[in-house]
Amino acid sequence: MREIRLHDTLTGKLLPLSLRDPGRVGIYACGPTVYSRIHIGNARPFVVFMLLKRFLEHEGLRGTLVINVTDVNDKIYDAARAEGRPSGELALQMTDRYRADTDALGLGRPDAEPLASETIGPIVEHIAALVDGGHAYAAEGDVYFRVRSDPGYGSLSHRRLENMDQGEEELNAYPPHDPTAARKEDPLDFALWKAHKPDEDTVWDSPWGPGRPGWHIECSAMAEQLLGVGFDIHGGGSDLVFPHHENEAAQTRAARGRELARLWVHNGMIQLTGEKMAKSAGNIAPLHEVLDRYGAQAVLMYLVSGHYRQPLAFSVEELQEAERKVHRIRDALRRLAPGEASPANMSAQREVFLDALANDFNTPAALAAMFDWVREANRRGSGVGDADLREMLGLLGLGGLTPLQVLGDVAVTDPDAVSLLGRREQARRERDFQAADRMREELRRRGWEIRDGPSGPELIPVAER
Ligand SMILES: [Zn+2]
Helix, strand or coil, X not given: CCCCEEEECCCCEEEECCXXXXXXXXXXXXXXXXXXXXXXXXXXXXXXXXXHHHHHHHXXXXXXXXXXXXXXXXHHHHHHHHHCCCHHHHHHHHHHHHHHHHHCCCCCCCCECCEHHHCHHHHHHHHHXXXXXXXXXXXCCEEEECHHXXXXXXXXXXXXHHHCCCCHHHHHHCCCCCHHHHHCCCCCXXXXXXXXXXXXXXXXXXXXXXXXXXXXXXXXXXXXXXXXXXXXXXXXXXXXXXXXXXXXXXXXXXXHCCCCEEEEEEECCEEECCCCCCCCCCCCCEHHHHHHHHHHHHHHHHHXXXXXXXXXXXXXXXXXXXXXXXXXXXXXXXXXXXXXXXXXXXXXXXXXXXXXXXXXXXXXXXXXXXXXXXXXXXXXXXXXXXXXXXXXXXXXXXXXXXXXXXXXXXXXXCXXXXXXXXXXXXXXXXXXXXXXXXXXXXXXXXXXEEEEECCEEXXXXXXXX
């Protein structure tokens, strides 16, 4: 097994992966709050940690990946109220949509996807342990974590106590004008349990009265329940470092006397730039719309094209660039010998690829090595075995790529599609993008997807995406 190193947010260093249980790796990543369809930004941690687990298993480890679903939250109550629906019904529907939208990426599911609403018992137990230890206190039906009782508080996010603000979630709980803000001993403290409010339609019993959990406590409880304290990798978006992960770490340290995770790994944000997606309102790109338009393989190619820790620009241009990369690989696959071993003297690129993934999961460097392999295969002409390329593609979630179909096949099976393609190109030249979009949709209904090929646009069966 290669030495695997990952950047750890707590120490700020690239650290070797040292496992709690030899041969096994436990990963927990914070999942979505299900108040609406997820967007491309939510897909990034899903893809990063699904693929990281896949690589660690390739290296011989047995992996367990947990990605939770936050289905009790202020945002859900607010969205349900706005739609005049029960919050539980909205959360259930959006959980189903989240599963369907991420299923469409074709990466499979995490090993466990716990719901906050189904983890109330362990949450209450964890809070009780904090209260017993003097790290939390009840106040008129709420329970708060006593931040100053944890000497390690601030270590993960590298913040000093005076520069902290528990953020939106806590402001929502008790806005500054709300007299119940006085329930907190200290403004730094954050809610573990929130007393039932008349305008919230879900409620659970607890030793402190009816209410519901705060957001941070669910992850400490779920991670411990499914992976045990001191598991290997805690992941999530860099926007969660403070306060969410700082609070998770504090809750476990204070209740159990041990650190929650051995490594803290954070992915960068997706930044919307350039031309907006036509159907999207504002600057949000719902995952299902991006998938409808570009297909799972281009979306995955786009997501692995940037290093997970860096911000990633999202634009039509970026997605089109990813489509072109997918096209180049499918074009190469056309000339490769399927299911046959690759030449031993091409294995250097495979090694560079795997070493790049072992070195802080550097997917852009791995991708560059894979394209070096493709270039070399193209140079050698037809008949090169595809095994190495298939292995590399599989690790990037692109194992389903099929050899490109050439336009000649379409002309035989669906001549009308060819003329439609020609008319669409004409409309584009005349800058009648509405007509061009309509014809693209018509082609899709007929089962064809347009891709830019080396000699202009080509048609690919939709099933092949
Ligand atoms: Zn979390």
